Amino acid sequence: MQMRKSAPILLVTAALLLAAVPPTVHPGDAWMDNRGQQIEAHGGGIIKLGNTWYWFGEDRTQGLDPLKRYVACYSSTDLVHWTFRNQVMKQADPGDLGARFVLERPKVFYNAKTKKFVMYMHIDDSRYALARVGVATSDTVDGDYHYVRSFRPLGQESRDIGQFIDDDGTAYLIFEDRPAHGFHIAKLTADYMDVEKDMSLIRQSLEGGAVVHYKGLYYALGSHLTGWNANPNLYATAKSLEGPWSEFKDIAPPAVNTYGSQSTMLLKVVGSKVTTVIFMGDIWKPRTQWDSRYLWMPVEIGDGNLHLPEPKPFTLDVKTGRTVVLPDAPAAPAK
Numbered sequence: 001m002q003m004r005k006s007a008p009i010l011l012v013t014a015a016l017l018l019a020a021v022p023p024t025v026h027p028g029d030a031w032m033d034n035r036g037q038q039i040e041a042h043g044g045g046i047i048k049l050g051n052t053w054y055w056f057g058e059d060r061t062q063g064l065d066p067l068k069r070y071v072a073c074y075s076s077t078d079l080v081h082w083t084f085r086n087q088v089m090k091q092a093d094p095g096d097l098g099a100r101f102v103l104e105r106p107k108v109f110y111n112a113k114t115k116k117f118v119m120y121m122h123i124d125d126s127r128y129a130l131a132r133v134g135v136a137t138s139d140t141v142d143g144d145y146h147y148v149r150s151f152r153p154l155g156q157e158s159r160d161i162g163q164f165i166d167d168d169g170t171a172y173l174i175f176e177d178r179p180a181h182g183f184h185i186a187k188l189t190a191d192y193m194d195v196e197k198d199m200s201l202i203r204q205s206l207e208g209g210a211v212v213h214y215k216g217l218y219y220a221l222g223s224h225l226t227g228w229n230a231n232p233n234l235y236a237t238a239k240s241l242e243g244p245w246s247e248f249k250d251i252a253p254p255a256v257n258t259y260g261s262q263s264t265m266l267l268k269v270v271g272s273k274v275t276t277v278i279f280m281g282d283i284w285k286p287r288t289q290w291d292s293r294y295l296w297m298p299v300e301i302g303d304g305n306l307h308l309p310e311p312k313p314f315t316l317d318v319k320t321g322r323t324v325v326l327p328d329a330p331a332a333p334a335k
């Protein structure tokens with residue numbers, strides 16, 4: 001019968017069509033993992049090993065043990081489809097922090113010399129008064145990370161942290177320093193277990209710090225200090241991490257408050273045709289943290305300018321590095 005013969009052909013055609021659609025990021029939508037669960041990687045960071053990216057972040061899944069803090073790890077080869085790997089931290093109060101302690105913005109670095117994965121995180125008490133970083137290590141990227149210690153980097157207060165790995169592989173920790181009214185970009189020690197020296201202390205009160213090295217310029221970006229509420233994020237540039245840094249400018253019209261998000265990282269995707277920089281932001285929902293969303297959007301960048309366009313779904317081809325912002329869906333016809 002005709003129907004029976006054509007059904008498999010239709011299925012194959014549909015599958016081929018689906019395979020041809022490049023993976024698409026939907027900024028602000030619920031982003032599902034391979035299990036069909038919302039990705040829990042808030043305040044996160046991403047590292048690339050071989051052809052695979054690993055996304056780490058705060059796991060704020062509902063119903064977890066309220067006395068512990070959790071970090072989840074996901075992997076992807078296209079930056080769109082993410083496989084849950086492991087809840088790599090299930091941390092109880094490591095000592096004197098109290099039941100309502102804070103473990104936020106985890107970032108993982110791979111140290112090729114020691115072959116260890118080293119996680120940095122913001123460690124604090126419930127009042128955010130300790131202002132320390134924590135360090136944990138694992139032998140594998142998605143193994144269980146073991147808490148080592150917490151400290152104030154270079155003896156300074158540190159709240160929001162960010163990570164930056166330069167093109168030459170050097171690893172830097174970005175940390176906000178309230179008393180200094182600024183943020184540091186600081187080099188890690190050879191084994192990554194400590195912070196060695198400041199490259200810059202940029203005297204602008206910004207957190208959610210992120211840095212990218214693009215075509216010979218460093219772009220440093222961050223948000224104002226407004227807690228979970230979004231604000232207009234700013235950026236500055238410099239030819240060297242040691243500065244001098246330019247004046248700070250808005251990444252988007254100030255009125256849109258970074259489209260309701262807060263920076264956590266600038267992700268550089270080096271493709272065969274182009275290099276794309278993706279702004280990774282968190283859309284926080286403080287009362288329903290598990291449902292906080294991600295705003296990812298390729299930025300317009302170059303010649304000292306960085307602009308975050310209005311978020312819209314975009315396709316991402318990690319092989320070529322190309323992104324295409326999809327046209328708006330046609331409006332419903334007027335009645």
Ligand code: GAL
Pocket residue numbers: 043104105160207208225226227228262
């Ligand atoms: C934000 C910070 C978040 C979290 C929050 C708590 O400013 O970026 O990571 O610490 O404050 O209010």
